Amino acid sequence: MVDADVAAAFAAGRIPPDMSWITPEYLSQSRDYAPTVALIFVCVFATLVVLVRCYARIFSTKRFGLDDVLAVSSNVLYVAFVVLCVILIKEGSGRHIEYIQYVLTPDQVNLTEINDFAAHIIYTTALFVCRMSGLSFYHRLCDRHQRLLTVIKCAAVFLICAYLPQLFLLIFHCLPVTGLWPYAWQAESADFTCITWGAVYSVNSGLSLVCDAILFAIPVTMIRLLQVSLSRKIKLSFVLLPGVAVIIISIVRLYLVIVGQWADDGSWPYGPMLAIESAEIGGTLIALSVPALKPLFGSIFAKFTGTFHGSVKQSGTFNSTSRRTDGLPSSGNGRSFGSRGNIYDNYGDLPAGWRGDTLQHERKTTDSSTDTKVGSGVGERMGFKKMDSNEDLLEDRELSHQGSASDFRVQVQKEFKFESNAIPLRPL
Known part of the structure; x- marks a missing residue:
């Protein structure tokens, strides 16, 4: 089919007659x-x-x-x-x-x-x-x-x-x-x-x-x-x-x-x-x-990052969907819930007495039963990385205290809602 503007150009004589390859069909191609x-x-x-x-x-x-x-x-x-x-x-x-x-x-x-x-x-x-x-x-x-x-x-x-x-x-x-x-x-x-x-x-x-x-x-x-x-x-x-x-x-x-x-x-x-x-x-x-x-889309991203093992219901309660084999709590969607209903977006926001930069959690050395209760509530619900082996666990514990590495890990966890596991960084 020849376009109307192409037909008009031929009718007006704007197409050089010596260019035989320029046909109406050719110019109408699109x-x-x-x-x-x-x-x-x-x-x-x-x-x-x-x-x-x-x-x-x-x-x-x-x-x-x-x-x-x-x-x-x-x-x-x-x-x-x-x-x-x-x-x-x-x-x-x-x-x-x-x-x-x-x-x-x-x-x-x-x-x-x-x-x-x-x-x-x-x-x-x-x-x-x-x-x-x-x-x-x-x-x-x-x-x-x-x-x-x-x-x-x-x-x-x-x-x-x-x-x-x-x-x-x-x-x-x-x-x-x-x-x-x-x-x-x-x-x-x-x-x-x-x-x-x-x-x-x-x-x-x-x-x-x-x-x-x-x-x-x-x-x-x-x-x-x-x-x-x-x-x-x-x-x-x-x-x-x-x-x-x-x-x-x-x-x-x-x-x-x-x-x-x-x-x-x-x-x-x-x-x-x-x-x-x-x-x-x-x-x-x-x-x-x-x-x-x-x-x-934490649960979808988990298939790629391997960091999501649970979900949080709309009511605010923690719904664990997987069981741990290493004695640590099952991990959630990156948020930790304290016994007072506090939501912590990353492990750096956890109450004192819970060290987010190591895989182990420890209570404060005070006799306050309230603080102990809060710490325990968080610890039971905070997400931990499921270690592939005991060797990985020892390696992460050994490297988790590196200065800039730990700081960088904090930022990665904060941005991508990783669990409170060590993600150390090699020196650049």
């Missing part, structure tokens, strides 16, 4: 539907994940930090980017290059260039804000481990230094500055001196790939430094490392940019490239939001 669906689907899914993250942070953990604010800001920019992408596809930016040159009017071509210019400034900024959200989360998780903090701060400096040239390359792609990015066959090309579209986007895509690699190398380092069994590291990786998929997406985007610049039909891969760019932002948002969902 693959706009799939990229549009992908854009909208990923955006809606990522937005839902961010909304659930906000709910968990506000109503469950009651801690809405800088990383959450940045994630929400990034999501707002992301929605604006997706809207512009859908408009660009509807305008014909993803059709054959001959369609853009001969079917679209000059004003329509100029409009697509301006929309592309605006969309990619928003895209670059949304990714930058999203990555800073991730660094803010890692900073909170490692705020007692000075060397990791130094690594995170250096990563933040690099992200800023990478974002600025990306932004300036987009703004100053032509002199004098313009939102247009004229093709060689456009009349406006004589009025500007421009860097080619492919050169700018290739550099920006390469920098984006490096930024993603640096961002998601940090949780790899964190997991490597935790002195736990390999199986637990693998399980924790499912929570902290879904961002590896984002790196793959960045590589695909770089490939599509190169194809789009140096292929004869350079506009044909444009629609899939927009979908990939959307997936890069959405994937980063989702990857950085997954750890914040654990308070709401």
Whole structure:
């Protein structure tokens, strides 16, 4: 079926007669539907994940930090980017290059260039804000481990230094500055001196790939430094490392940019490239939001982290779903309930006399029966890690008193609702 605008272009004689391969059927070809669906689907899914993250942070953990604010800001920019992408596809930016040159009017071509210019400034900024959200989360998780903090701060400096040239390359792609990015066959090309579209986007895509690699190398380092069994590291990786998929997406985007610049039909891969760019932002948002969902989906996360063995009923009573074989109480969803009804979000909040930094619990050396009762109530309900063997138990006891390791473990437990077991850290 021939599109109406294509038929009108042929009727008006805008198609050169010597180009026999340019047929009405060829110019009517379109693959706009799939990229549009992908854009909208990923955006809606990522937005839902961010909304659930906000709910968990506000109503469950009651801690809405800088990383959450940045994630929400990034999501707002992301929605604006997706809207512009859908408009660009509807305008014909993803059709054959001959369609853009001969079917679209000059004003329509100029409009697509301006929309592309605006969309990619928003895209670059949304990714930058999203990555800073991730660094803010890692900073909170490692705020007692000075060397990791130094690594995170250096990563933040690099992200800023990478974002600025990306932004300036987009703004100053032509002199004098313009939102247009004229093709060689456009009349406006004589009025500007421009860097080619492919050169700018290739550099920006390469920098984006490096930024993603640096961002998601940090949780790899964190997991490597935790002195736990390999199986637990693998399980924790499912929570902290879904961002590896984002790196793959960045590589695909770089490939599509190169194809789009140096292929004869350079506009044909444009629609899939927009979908990939959307997936890069959405994937980063989702990857950085997954750890914040654990308070709401503790039992599901337990399959990956191996730290959840019980549940808390809505009435507030503790419902144990597993029995221990090592004499320790069964573990819950990361909250400990005292005999007075107090709920402790992590073992650091337990009453005095219960040491959260060791596997053993001990009562205070006072004769106060009330304090003893409170301690006993907590001890019976606090969650302990089920040790794989006695050797693991001895190893964790031996390493649980390391200074920065213990502090880092506290932050990991606080964030992911781990039980009160030692998760020591090797020196960096």
